[in-house]
Structure formats: structure tokens, C-alpha cells
Amino acid sequence: MKITNQIEHLRNLYKELKFEEVIQFGMITLPSSLDEKRYTDALICYEYIASAYFEIGCFENFLVVMKEYEKLCITYGNDHNKMVFYYLCSLSHVFGNDLEESIKATKKSIRYAHQLKRDGLIVINYCNIAAILALINQFEQAKIAMRLANYYKQNLPNVNDAIVRGSTGALFYLAIIKDSEEFYKTKQEFLQCITEKQPFYSKVILLAEALLAFNIGQVQQSNSLFEQVYQKIKVGKNKILLILINTCIEQFKLKEQFQYTNELEQFMKSMNKDLLKSANIQSVSKDVFLDNIQANTFKYPNVVSKESIIEYVDNMISQKNALYCIHWCFVTKELEDLFETQYVEQLLFPLFEKIYQSIFKYDAKVHVLSKNKGEAFIINMNEAELYALLGELEKNLHSLEIYYSTGSVKIPIHFGFIHSTKLPENQVSYDQLVAFAAAGLYYAKSHEQLYIES
């Protein structure tokens, strides 16, 4: 009960924009949630602490918290946690200057938001992604995103936290596409929404105005606005906004006019450059939430996510490398009837390891399909080597028996495989190879064979 109240208090503090207090109070609630193994509450604490660090512009701490948040989210995160995590992750990538990763993360956050019917986060994400897409000149997609944001906004009450947060993204989007009329209309609506919170948001609004001024050719005005923002934020050292200003000053070649160039350069030198490489947060590219591979990724770097394996196979095919696709499957139905799923997974884990030990003697990449299924792609392997490998795996794994107090149960293994040269050249693709390997596995399984020769 105590923690529930604390979380509620945290939520209220955040709504009132008392970010310093959110951090202080969150840092008290977080350890007690973790001590009591209340991971759902701990995840909410991380969400608020990370968001608060972001709002006050403390980029280093934001990233540190995000890394911890990610770890807990992988193990205990529900769809809501993942939705928020990906949203914050997308912000970190924007400031780490990895816009492609930011776009990927935003799309994932949107999907979770759709699943949970959270129109608020859909709106915020669409506004943000519109700004990012406009920044990389994908104006058509940006326009669609912005219109979708407006569409989902209809479902929200007029004064809403999501509208406030989304408005900043919308302002940047409109500034980039030089739509002054819509910019000032949105700004007015934004100001009406935030009323007493205006001083906090004034810096972001000024920054967006500076961007708009530059884009519509008012360079002097733009420079003066950048200077005003700089003056406002240099006291509080909002590093996130400082990074933004620095990026703009550099890109717009305003260094000579901008009177704080030296100070800003000093600040940027003092920043830990490595931290800015937000690739530290790996969930986006490796997609650990969607693939149950986390444990093995560390021990076996060639055990990769689906996204990575598709990319790898596409590369190999485009480089005209011939490769084997192998699927395997342990039949665990009997085992699952006897034992609980977690125990079955524990039993299977060393068996997967045995497979890796044999397969990684070759140039292979592996992707885990489910707790009892996997796929491997191996290059530079001839037919004799394949059969040698299957023989080795058969020796180590075929019809393993698990003994328990009143008997024993077998865990048969089956394989399906295809070599890329067996398919017409124009049809070789990840999907085709996988489909044929899966079909081979199907026949091996239904005929209780180790594999079916094709």
C-alpha cells in the first residue's frame, strides 16, 4: 500500500512538473520497490525518473537510468512498460543523433500504444516521428505521421498531457517544413494548454521559433532567438537543449554570429562523447523484447535476433555466398505434460548449448525461434560437412532421455535443411530458405526421422 501511494505521489509530482522532486522521491521509492520485488512498481519508478531526467536535460543520468530500466523491462516489463521504454528510447536516439534507430523505436512504441489503446502516446509518438522524418527530408511520410497525430488527437480531451508533449514535436515539424501559419496556430493552442506551465516550456517554444526563423530565411532573427534560449538554459544547464542548440548552430553555420559560441564549444568538449552514442541502449536494434534470446546473446554473440539474421542472410545472398539453412526442433510435448514450462526450459537450455558448440565450429549465425526450436545459417559448408555436423548432433542429442523418480522421458530432435543452391537463383531469399527448411523439419518430425534427405 505504501509503495502504491508513493507511486501515486510520484505521478502527481510529475504532472506538476516538479522534476527535481520526482527524481528525489523516485530514488527513495525505487530501492524499496526492488527490495520488495515489486517490479511493476519499480518499472514505473524508472519510467518517471528517466522522464524527469530527460525533462531537466540531464542527459548522462537519463541514459544511466535507461540502461537499468531496460534490464528490468526485459525480464519483467509488460506491454505498457515496453511502450514507454521505446518512447524514451526513441528520444535518447534523437539526441545520440541516430535518427534511424529513433524512428524504429518510435514505431515500436506506437504499436504497443495501439495494442493498449493509449491514444495519448500514439499522438506524442506521431508528432515526434513527424519532426524526425522531416529532418531527414522524408516529407511525405512526415505529413502522414502528423495527420495521424491530429486524427488520434480527436479522441483526447482538449487539455491533456499528451497534447502538451505532442505539441513540442508538432512545433519542430512545422518549423522544419516552414509552415509559419500552422506553427503559430499550434503555438497558440499549446500556450492555452500549458497556462501556468508556460515558463517551463518557453525554452522549447523559443527553440522551435528559432528553427522556423532560420528556415524561412530570417537568419538574424533566428540567431537572436538561439541566443535567448541559450541565456535561459545555461543557468540550469539543460544539456539536452544545449546539444540541440549546438547542432543547429553548427548546421546553420551561425558560429560567427552566435555570441556564445566559445562557451557552447567548451560545454560540448566537457560532454562525455561516448554517452552520446546511445547505441548503449540495444533493445531497438537487437529487439530483445521480441526475441527470447537475451541469455545466449552475451555468451554466444552469433546467436542473434530475427532482424539481424535476415540482414545477415540478405547480405550473404547479395554477395553470392551459398549457405545452408538448418532448422531444428526438440519434441517436448511429453516433457511438458510431466513438468512445468520453466523446468522444461531449464532442461532445454544445455541442449541448445550443445547445438551451439557444434554449429559454431562453422561460420554460422543462429536465431532462436522458440523454447524448443531454432534456425541456423551456415556459409562455406559443403554437403559432407553438413552430414558430419548432423551426425555429431545426432550422437550428442538424438533421443536424449530425462530420468525422474518413476521413469524416464525422451526428448527427440529433428532437423530440416536446405542449401541455397537448391533453389532457383531468383527465388533465393531468407523467407524461401526458411520455408523449405521448415518443410523439411515437418516431414522429419512427422516421420520420426532425424532428417529427411532431399
Add this chain to the structure above:
Amino acid sequence: MHAKIDKADCMFLISDEKFNQFQQLIKELEFFTLILPFDKESYQQSMIILDIWYLLSTKETDRITNPENTMIYPYRKYFLEIVKKGQIKRYIQLALYENEKLAFLCAIYIFKEFDTIISEKMALNEDVADQFIALKKYSENSLRPYFDPKYIEVENYPRQLALIQSAVATELQAIYQKFKLPFSWKFEQAIDEASKIYEAVFGLINDWGGRVP
């Protein structure tokens, strides 16, 4: 959504041009596909959406069913049969023939609504629920390789898979017979939602599929 799909798996004999158009739409309208849940993302999902898109955007006289695929994919065949029975307002139907984007959005929303209702109803029948889950496990890839002639020596056809598909397809027919009305509402709701979101993003729909000036 899977962009790398094989046109040979479509329930219709589809031209390269039309197929490329669909693949282009997957990229162009990616944001609209984000309403599809992660766990439903699969090769077969994309294929069903292609089937529905082609069905909506092509006049009946111009559609040629792929006979081979009606045998390989009986579940998809019946899914499509249900979609065919949906009522569409005349001006939307006319627009669908002209406007591939609108047809794409309608296909996404119809798939989402139907898949939800079918999954709910399948779960109610214990005997078929397991078969339905088993069939979903095959949805990651094309099923054509299972029917490849090289396996004839092993088995005439993939018997186990065929039994699962047949059980699920039969249940789907029974579900539709029992819940015709909810299916019809869901269909209308899907077309409505898709049209609304289309108009919000691309402009008003008129009966030749373009924007109202």
C-alpha cells in the same frame, strides 16, 4: 508487416504490376500497419491482407482464383469467403476499385477485426482451439514447400498439416454460420474506420476514388 512476400502464395492469380503496387503500399503506408499487434505479425498475415486488398480493389470479373492455393490454404480460402460476403456502400466500393490506398487501409482493418473475432470464437471450442494454435505456428512461412514434389516419396501430401487446416477451416465455416451478424458489424466497422482515417490523412473519398475538389 512482411514486405518480402511471394506472389505465388496469393489466393488470386495476380499480375507483377499489381503485386509490386501492394509491396510499394506496405512501405508507403507503413504507419497504418502499426495497428496490427506484434504477435500477429507473420508471413501468412501479410498474405491474407494481400488477398483482401486484391479482392476489394479488383472487380469480380477481373479476378482469377489460384486453384492450387485453394488446396494449400483452405483456412485463407474460407477467410476470404467471409470477407466476400461483407456489404460495402456503393460509393466506397466504387472508390475501392480506383483507390489502392483506401483498399489497403480497408484490408488492414478488416483483417484486424476478423482475426480478433475468429480468435475469440475459436478459443471457445476446446477441440479446435489447440488446432487453431497449431495452425498459427505454421503462419511464419509459405506453406508451398510442404507440397513440393520432392517429398512425394516420403508422403503424398502433408497429412498432419492438412488435417489441422481442414479442422480449423470447418470450424471457421461453423463460426460464421453462427455469428453472421457480428461478422457483418465488424466488417462495416472496419470499412468505416478505414474510410475515416483515410479521409483524415489523404482527403475525402468520392465515387471515383479521388479527392473531392
